[in-house]
Amino acid sequence: MYDNTAHQQVAAKLVTGNAARPDVQQSNAGIATATASGFNCDFGQLTLHAGHSYSIVSRYSTISTGNGDNGSASHQDYWMPAVTLNQAHASIDGLTAAAGGIRVAGWLATDQLLDKPFAYVIGLYNGKEFGRQKISFSDRPDVARAYSQTYQSGHSGFDLVVPTNNTVFKQGQLSFILRVTDDPAGNGHANDLNSQSYAVNAGEVTGVYKPTTNAVAISGWHAAMGQSSRPYQYLIVTDLNGHEFYRRPLNETNSNLTTSTGARQAGWIAGAGNSAFALTLPVTEQMNHRGIRVIHRYTDDAAGNGNYIDWWSPEIDINTGFQPLNGGTVYYDPATGQLATGWRNVAGNNYYFADGYQMKPGSDDWVYNDQLHGQMYTGVQWADGHCYDFGRDGVAHAQPWNDSWSWPFPASGEGSFAFGQGFGYNWAGRTNSYHDGLDFGAYDHPGADVHAVHGGRVIDIATVRDQQARDLWWYALVWDGRTLFVYQEAFSNRSRIIVNVGDLVYPGQVIGYRDLSHLHLGMNTSPNYRMDLAHSYQPNWTDSSQATGSGSWIDPEWALRVRPY
Template sequence: MDYRRKKRALSHYRKANKKRFLLASSVTMMAFSTGMYTTQVAKADQTETTAQVQQQTVETTQATTEEKTKLTLNTENSSQKTAAENEGQTENDTTVTTTATENMQLQDTEESKVTDTTQTVEAKAEPTETETNKQENVTTQLTDKAQTTVEADKQETQQTTQPTASNEVTAMQETATKNTFTVQTAAFTQNVANNVAVSLAATLTPDHFNIGDSNYTRADAVDLASYQSWLTQADFNKLKQLGVKTAIVKITQGTGYVNPAASKQIEYARKAGLNVAVYHYATFDNTSAGHAEGQHAANTMQNFGLSKDTLIFADMEDESTYSVNAQANLNRFWSALSANGFTNHAVYTGGSYLYRDAVIATVGRDRTWIAQYPYTPVRGGHYEQQWRNAGYGAWQFASTAYIPGRESMGSLDVSHDFTGLLTIPVKNQEAGNFDEITLNGNGINIRGWHAADLSASRGHAYVIVYDKSAGKELGRVAYTPTYRQDVANSYAKNIYNAANSGFNVNFSLAGIDISGHELQFIARYSDAANGEGNHTDMWSKGYVLLKNEVGNFDEVKVVGNQLHVRGWHATDRDLNGVTSSLQIIDNQTGRVLRTVNYSAVARPDVVKNGYASYKNAANSGFDVYIPLNGLDISNIKVVAKYGSIAALTSRDYRFDHEANYFDDISIRNGNQLHVSGWHAADKATTRPHTFLIVFDKTAGRELARVSYTALNRNDVANSFAGGIYQAGKSGFDTVISLGNADITEHELQVVARYSDVTNGEGNRTDAWSRPIVVAKRDTGFFDEVRLVNDKLHVRGWHASDRVSANTVANIEVIDTKTGRVLRSVTYTPDLRLDVAKNGYASYKNATTSGFDVYIPVAGLDISNITLVANYTTNSYTTKITSNNRNFERNDGYLDKFYIDGNNVAHVSGWHATDKATTKPYAFIIIYDQTARKELGRSQYTTVSRPDVLRSYAGGTYNAGNSGFSDVKVNLGKNILKGHSLQVITRYTDDPKGDGAYTDIWFPAVRV
């Protein structure tokens, strides 16, 4: 609950107080003249029996005469004080009585709006897009109020419990507060009157308590928004110490707002060792807005560096989201997040949210965080058990919890986890690589990446140089991680902030002699600014670097069938008479694969860039093309050598790339297959023989193979695959005879192969095409499967090569769960010229493949069905099958409900449900919510409602005949003034109205 919402709630309580003080004054004055009353107040998770109330009454009436005298003065003072607090109305008894009467009327009016007696405060702090750090604009919903009933000469204690119904909002509400006043005929003292005033003036508010207090429900999580920007790192550490496991941080609202405190709150939570989840405050009321808000949330999560598996809640409480399409709107929000890789979804909502069930249906109850605030959330108490048993994932139970010692700063929302939804364990994954270690002038360049979940709480990044030979650290360099798209592609879903994990640092060797020493490099994340403290490290392998030579490999790249090696190699050694060479080394075996000598080329840039002191700096370059045929270059390094006196080693290179594309695979001239495309592979250096192989996937055998001579493909050489061996000469275009093979309806694949033996076996590198189906026999589509009144409209087409003059066409309705055929209807295929025009002209019956059938479904359970279109010729049947279809809608509306002077209820409206297919009997039931009992029921015959058929519910079974008009229910003498009654409409399979039934419980109406 945010600051503005709290102010609104406080205003509500103040106004309620004023009303109760005025009412108290009025009752007090009345008590002076009549001398009779008693009071009893019950609080959430507390109950008092009628016997206790009566005992209090007895004890109260035993006040002594001496107390009367004292209490007379106290009562007068109290009455004056009460009148003064009621906006300065301190005139006389008449004024007080009049004001109290007016306030009683106001209170009655207000209470008449309440149809639910569960004391619940459901709220969450949500700002507008212009939110500042001080407040956010949200509406507080107080879904329950205490009911007060005053009756003279009678004492009644009524306990109201909402009956079980399909409306789960009602099912999960409980009575939390009862204020019962019993007025008895007796002479009562001024003391009693004064107690009435004080009791009536008291206003119940939720308990304020410290997080960690064992008397209250355990706080597993806190949720935060911008108005809690006062929280410090010490506060988060304290929350962790108190047992809180998770911080749920608001990140966004609508399509533009971003919580300005979110980044710091996430950082503090992670440093404290808390799990981090986030939420978006929803305001959308259509699918387009839902998608836009989802994209905004996804962009913000990416900007915050949150991993793809971060739990995100959609906060569904704002009235702006009320829509009959709430479920579809929220699903569009989820789809936008999923499209960006954020798939860990859950819902936050309250019991009184109008479309609660619809939004919960998008994720399920076990992934729903429900909000409801009892006055006193007792640990292990009634409400805690209620929500756990209802199957919810978590429960937000208070907004008035405090960090001990920080009460003056403000309260926090706290939640309890039932299923692990809020308490996902902290991951500690880590990955990285040292991509390149090179000498660079008088220093070392270290390049690579390091991603670790622990970097969230260890934000200081270092690269450390360790002399393994000397057993000591040589120094360390702090760095700011940089963006690495390649790492993001591979690890962003799994490791925190993996996209920003790169490093490229230079370490100075000034004054350090590393000649002949083995060095190791450490990539570190630490929680200390100096790189010590708690840290997580990644160590490199050992490197031996010589200070008296330096150089760089500017390019090592495959070009055509050669390796292009360009760079420079400077040394202090005497090179007179020394041969310069480049060697390709196999990293796995250490074997020299190929050596080529070269003549040094000028490199004036080397001299200019700080290496002039090296003897051969001005002529230290090399630019060589090395033939690759016959060499396995999958894992190599290159060494630049000056005889045996100096060597410069490159980083490791892996040339094991492959790419391909089949431009065309098609049947031509009977059983001939045309195949064209290209296939480039670095493995072709040692596998020079090229083949195309046709494989029958259906029969599981090879049909044919042909060798081919690679064709020029300049387009491939200039594409993304240009760096692969022989990419510019990787093409093929040939026709392969399949002989007499029967390939009808078979799936064929083509294999492009490089092999090291002439028959195409041996060691090989294959590229498989996508499967193609030859002469597929059956296809079709169900264009529409929809209920129209009491029939299922099925429209579509079914094309096949196997139809004949005696073919029988039919549509079957199948129970998906049991596989049982519920109903079958035959039809005569219709004209469908569009099917032939859209690529299916080769099918025998393409132009007459349509069906448009209405199937009666009365008596059928259509909650989960599949449609099958069949062609049966003699004993052979070919078919197409629809996707599963679910028909489980249940909608209705109460147009009119009143009770006449003869205690007869008159009810009009409509109720349409797909379940009515198997439940033909319709009833109206009147239920006394206050007394928790049925008052009466009447069976009715549905009437025509063409307006419903044209409405959003038009696709529901029998929607056009779903009405009930002035159905009369005789209530006898059961009506009690002040009771809340509910209308229940029911379809059942029992003529008496019981059995298996489908209900709608309409909102209660107070009599």
């Protein structure tokens, strides 16, 4: 036996009575001594060291001392492959709560025991030590068979209790250090093996909403190491923000039921095999259209508060998400129970839902329609100033080619404007000297065809009359979800406007034929044209009683130049 690390011989043993090895002779027929080449040698108790490399040397020598280096003798060696004593293997076979601590059973086989004879199991709770226990090894022939080259593998078993108060374990993980050391107290120079983590609180809560009975069937299991000091069990129903709707106590008929799942997934927790529960819970009005969560609770308080350990269910939806309503589709937000409006991303797709407001025909009032509130957009629509094809399923697909801008008389382009035609403050005989739009005259911007400057939906077509109820002109309103476009003072009668309320118009599309002296193009941030018109001699208005709350006039010449969106 030779220590390759220390470069010295450890022991030598004279072999007598070589054993017959016909198998060796068959494969080495040309060697005279092959027939009797076998040996079986026991070195007895040796002092070996962990981490050192050792070789077995088979030597033929001319002298009995086995050296053959005295000047008159000789020897011939064969070095077997080196073995390094650095093997370490361990397993925790079982973990259970016990009186006074945690019972840990398993085995630890390591070559480090050659130099570090003291072995410990050290318990950790969320990474901090809660107790330790010295190992008294027992026989494990199964480990010896699996790891025959590892020191003391046949005597590597242990079954012990790491002392602790199990009631302190509420949330988190247990883990264990299997340590060998040169210190009788378990510190000193040590080599550690770390176990897997074990949850101190485990479970599963599932819920199925039953529309026919308007109830939720709750079932599951919940195993906790601190359960023994918390004899009361509750199911608590909350919203997704943790606000409680109500709670129900459990009793011997609907709790502590047998569960193979709990026993299999958390067998190290006492009572895991009898930790199941089942109860049907009613759905209150406040819960409808919401996502809920159900808590299973162990507590020391009969009312369900006190010192408790909880396990939460995943989200359980009560008529949430996409739902049919008023002939269309709406989306109930699981967090609030409210109908979604505006943009909403669901499962990676973008949808748009109406806010419920529309133009009241003939009044130019922007009014609320409960039947429209929350309705999902489908088909081609303008939203926030851009064109989308929402298809049948409501998923938004942008159509940027429909988002362009155009001058109302493309042949003239921007052209030129006299002082009184421009937007903003100018005298021109107007109230407050303010002009809320831009006038395209028949002289400076010739042509009859009036083209849409941007896309959108026609929300109203109406007339302006004088005090004798005679038509002065007709106008068309187009709304793109962001800006109201007002085409007025160009059409003497309804027949000159060729689009209808509800039509989609696209940039550059002809919407009517001018037969009066000019087109007045107005642009406002509010679709509430009645209020816009009432404040046409000032840049903006604010009125909290109105649906849109406020509105501001936009300079059309600036907008058509810069194309702001």
